Amino acid sequence: MRYATIPGYVVSWKDRQSESGLAVSQVASIEDEKARQAVEKILKETENINNFNFL
Secondary structure (H helix, E strand, C coil): CCCCCCCEEEEEEEEEEECCCCCCEEEEECCCHHHHHHHHHHHHHHHHCCCCEEC
């Protein structure tokens, strides 16, 4: 059984660096149920994933 943990969508990509020099991006949770269903549909069709955990 395959699963995906989905932290959200990218708000800003690599917009700063951490103290150790790693790139840091900002991510926002997907709160809208229709948006979550759309993400699930895409992943089911393209990646054969059936279990989802949205953060």
